Structures are given as structure tokens and as C-alpha cells.
Amino acid sequence: MNGAEVCCSLFIVYRSSLKNSAFIVSAFEERIMKKRFEIVSGAVVAILVVAGLYWLGVRSMAPAHRVRAATITHPMAPDFTLTDINGAKLSLSDYKGKVILLDFWASWCGPCRIEIPWFVQMQDRYRDQGFAVLGVAMQDNPDSVNNFYQQFHLNYPVALGNAQLAALYGGIYGLPTSFVIGRDGRIYSQHSGTTGAVVFQKEIEQLLADKSENEDADFTPAGEPEEIEVGTPAEANPDVPGVDISKLTPGQLADYKKQLEGAKCTCGGCKFSLLQCRRDDTTCPVSKKMAREMIKQMQDAQDKPKT
Amino acid sequence: MRRFPIVLASLVISAAVAFAQAPKVVSGHMVLDANAVHAGSTVRAAVVADVESGYHINDHVPTLDYLIPTELKLQPAAPLSVGDTKYPKGSPQKFSFLETPISVYQGRLVVRAEVNVASDAKPGSYDLKGSLDYQACNDRACLPPTSLPLTLSVKVVPRSVATRPANADVFHGLKSN
Numbered sequence: 344m345n346g347a348e349v350c351c352s353l354f355i356v357y358r359s360s361l362k363n364s365a366f367i368v369s370a371f372e373e374r375i376m377k378k379r380f381e382i383v384s385g386a387v388v389a390i391l392v393v394a395g396l397y398w399l400g401v402r403s404m405a406p407a408h409r410v411r412a413a414t415i416t417h418p419m420a421p422d423f424t425l426t427d428i429n430g431a432k433l434s435l436s437d438y439k440g441k442v443i444l445l446d447f448w449a450s451w452c453g454p455c456r457i458e459i460p461w462f463v464q465m466q467d468r469y470r471d472q473g474f475a476v477l478g479v480a481m482q483d484n485p486d487s488v489n490n491f492y493q494q495f496h497l498n499y500p501v502a503l504g505n506a507q508l509a510a511l512y513g514g515i516y517g518l519p520t521s522f523v524i525g526r527d528g529r530i531y532s533q534h535s536g537t538t539g540a541v542v543f544q545k546e547i548e549q550l551l552a553d554k555s556e557n558e559d560a561d562f563t564p565a566g567e568p569e570e571i572e573v574g575t576p577a578e579a580n581p582d583v584p585g586v587d588i589s590k591l592t593p594g595q596l597a598d599y600k601k602q603l604e605g606a607k608c609t610c611g612g613c614k615f616s617l618l619q620c621r622r623d624d625t626t627c628p629v630s631k632k633m634a635r636e637m638i639k640q641m642q643d644a645q646d647k648p649k650t
Numbered sequence: 651m652r653r654f655p656i657v658l659a660s661l662v663i664s665a666a667v668a669f670a671q672a673p674k675v676v677s678g679h680m681v682l683d684a685n686a687v688h689a690g691s692t693v694r695a696a697v698v699a700d701v702e703s704g705y706h707i708n709d710h711v712p713t714l715d716y717l718i719p720t721e722l723k724l725q726p727a728a729p730l731s732v733g734d735t736k737y738p739k740g741s742p743q744k745f746s747f748l749e750t751p752i753s754v755y756q757g758r759l760v761v762r763a764e765v766n767v768a769s770d771a772k773p774g775s776y777d778l779k780g781s782l783d784y785q786a787c788n789d790r791a792c793l794p795p796t797s798l799p800l801t802l803s804v805k806v807v808p809r810s811v812a813t814r815p816a817n818a819d820v821f822h823g824l825k826s827n
Contacts, residue, residue: 451718452792454747482794517791536791537747610674624796
């Protein structure tokens with residue numbers, strides 16, 4: 344019996360107990376009341392579930408990423424090379440063997456400003472144990488990033504990111520988004536939105552305790568586990584970010600881009616063409632999915648034997 | 651009939667999940683205060699935009715200098731040109747990531763702009779294009795700056811043809827900064 348049926352049964356028992364009282368209810372009236380009760384209780388359950396899902400969605404901004412910790416795989420962190428704001432080369436591969444906190448942020452992002460002072464403290468605290476913070480400012484300008492760097496006394500490298508890097512790291516849905524990377528170069532956790540300092544500390548300390556460069560099979564995420572999704576270098580292209588176009592000839596790419604220009608993204612209030620959405624909003628999961636389906640159909644049609 | 655509450659719950663839950671995954675949090679359109687215009691006239695256009703519940707976008711005049719303002723950008727195209735733009739007053743809200751409240755837009759906002767029609771405008775339909783540029787956050791994270799593309803079709807009619815007011819619900823009693 345479900346909850347509604349239990350409640351209805353109890354209700355009927357209660358009403359039955361009043362059989363000999365002055366408040367006798369006819370069988371027909373009882374059926375009507377029972378049906379109304381079922382409808383109302385179903386609606387209340389639905390409203391509570393919707394409210395709960397909405398709260399989780401708003402709070403996380405990445406509801407699709409929530410998973411059970413046991414199901415999370417730890418992909419290798421895609422390598423990249425940028426130029427930091429001091430003009431030095433910043434390559435992830437230069438930090439192999441260290442535990443890394445890779446933080447995607449922006450100077451215009453209020454929630455990011457909560458976390459960054461913690462990261463400055465963590466850099467000082469764990470530096471000698473083989474820990475490094477790397478900051479990547481997204482959709483920002485050099486002056487604002489420089490001013491922020493000075494104002495907050497950042498003690499770790501910061502570079503300006505780009506759409507290709509965002510595509511390599513799964514699309515960077517919102518800011519801040521941080522990745523905790525182990526000594527073996529694998530991503531062990533992803534955090535979307537402001538995350539408590541304690542969560543980062545626990546995860547960093549777990550990974551620092553493992554001195555080997557093998558995969559840490561005992562790692563346990565300290566916060567809400569999120570699915571970790573990374574892109575491939577072929578998907579991190581400036582033409583159609585998030586879509587592997589490496590197998591297309593120049594002519595096929597031109598045709599594909601025309602098709603994307605002619606189709607509209609159907610997410611929320613977006614009125615962009617698919618191509619524009621892919622370029623201007625690499626985080627959009629709807630245009631990414633639509634663009635990938637379109638290229639697959641195109642490639643399937645070309646692979647089909649001609650009769 | 652027994653299954654109705656379960657079906658109802660399933661439909662509503664599916665809608666909620668789909669809603670929660672939509673990345674564009676501002677939707678909207680542009681309207682004119684008249685059904686048509688005459689050459690040489692000035693009319694009012696308005697962008698009616700809705701910010702998804704749980705999110706906010708910054709006031710046109712941000713409280714803090716590092717916040718990205720909400721801005722309406724309209725591209726003049728003959729015979730249409732754009733005059734003054736008036737933004738609504740934001741409401742002060744306190745968020746967990748800031749110590750003091752900031753002025754933001756939540757829910758529905760209406761941004762008005764004057765549209766001038768050239769005196770030599772020929773009868774016909776002309777498109778006024780632009781965008782509402784904004785940057786949205788919720789209490790924990792921020793989405794990248796983005797734009798809501800806008801197009802307003804303006805119909806120029808001869809002086810002999812009467813025009814009548816339109817979209818009174820949008821233009822009536824608007825307040826601005």
C-alpha cells in the first residue's frame with residue numbers, strides 16, 4: 344500500500360468507528376471523499392518533491408552532476424598551457440606529482456570571492472607537502488584580474504582561460520568550479536558553486552597523504568559527490584566547442600556549420616542559433632547535445648552505403 | 651483513477667527536472683506602445699524580461715564596481731533610431747557571498763527605450779534589433795555574462811492611417827531610476 348492508501352484506510356477506519364454516532368457517512372459519500380483525498384495527497388506529494396528538486400537544482404546549479412560517490416570515475420585531468428598574468432608559462436603537466444586545486448573563477452563572480460582567500464591560506468599551509476593552487480579566470484579581462492590578484496594577495500599562478508579550456512573541462516557550467524587533482528594527474532572531485540573550506544581541506548589532505556603516483560582507490564569525496572566530465576582535445580576547438588569535428592573535411596565542416604547556423608538552440612530563453620550558442624555559451628548542455636546529434640546524423644548518412 | 655496522483659506527480663517532477671537543467675535564466679521579448687507608427691514620430695519600446703526564480707541579475711547601476719551591469723543595447727537601423735533608455739529600480743538583496751545587500755533584478759523587469767522614426771520613413775515594416783546583456787547568479791554560483799537577443803518589428807503607416815495604443819499593461823504606470 345502506498346502512503347495515500349494508508350492514510351485513506353486510516354481515515355475510513357476512523358469514519359467507520361463513528362458508525363453508531365450521529366455523524367454517519369453514506370458509502371457513496373465515503374468513496375467521493377476517498378478519491379478527493381487521494382488527489383489532494385498526490386498533489387501535495389508532487390509539490391513537495393518539485394520544491395525539493397528545485398531547491399537542490401538552484402542550490403547546486405548542476406543538478407545533473409549529482410551522483411553516488413561509488414559511481415564516480417577519476418579521469419585524467421586534461422593538460423593545458425596558458426600564459427599567466429605575470430607572463431610566465433602555466434602548464435598543468437609541470438605540476439605532475441603534486442596535489443592540485445584547479446579553480447575556475449572570475450573577478451565579477453561574488454561567490455568566487457568567498458573561496459579565494461581560503462585557497463590563499465591552503466597554498467601557504469600545504470605548499471611544502473606538494474600542493475599547488477592554479478587559478479583560471481574565465482570571461483574576464485586582464486586589468487580586472489590583475490587588480491584582483493593584487494587586492495587579494497594571491498600567492499599562486501593565475502591565467503586567463505578560454506572556451507577551449509572550458510570544453511576540455513566538461514563545459515564549466517558556472518563559477519566557481521573547482522577540480523581537486525591527485526599526484527597521479529587524475530581528477531578526484533569536482534565542486535560546482537561555493538563549497539565549504541572544510542570540504543577542500545579534507546580532500547586535499549587525503550590526497551597529500553598518498554605519496555604514490557598511483558590512482559587513490561580509497562579516496563572519498565568530502566562534499567556532495569559530482570560526476571566528473573571532461574572533454575577531449577578534439578572537442579576543445581574554436582569552431583564548434585564541445586563537438587569533435589576532427590574527422591570532418593573542410594567542406595564537411597563548412598556544411599556542418601551552416602546546418603548549425605540554421606538551427607535554433609531550444610534551451611530556456613535562448614534565441615541563439617546552435618553555432619552561436621556553442622561559441623558564446625560553451626556551458627549550454629542543450630546546444631552541446633543537439634550539435635553532437637547533428638554531426639552524428641551527418642556522419643551516419645555519409646557512412647551509409649549508397650544504393 | 652487510483653494512478654492519477656502518481657501520474658500527476660511524475661509529470662510535475664519531469665517538468666521540474668527539465669526546468670532545473672535550463673542554462674539560460676532570462677527570457678523575454680520587446681514590445682511597442684502602439685500597433686504602428688508614423689514617420690517623424692517618437693514611440694516607446696519596452697523589453698519585458700523574466701529572470702528565472704532563484705537567480706538574480708545586477709542592477710544597471712551595480713552596487714559594487716566589479717559586478718557586471720544589466721544593459722540594453724539596441725542597434726539603430728534607418729529609419730529607426732534609439733533615444734533614452736530607462737531601467738527599472740533594482741531591489742536590495744542580501745546574499746551569502748556578500749556582507750552587504752546589492753541592488754538586483756529578480757522576477758520580471760521592464761526596460762524602456764524611446765524609438766525615433768525618421769521624418770522621411772516610407773511605409774513598411776522595419777526591424778529594430780538588439781540584446782539585453784546580463785550576468786546572472788544564484789546564492790552559490792554565477793553564470794557567465796550572456797545576452798538575450800531581441801528583435802522588434804516596427805510598422806510604419808501613412809499619416810492617413812490611425813494608430814492605436816498597444817501593450818498598455820506593460821507601459822502603464824512604469825517607474826524607473
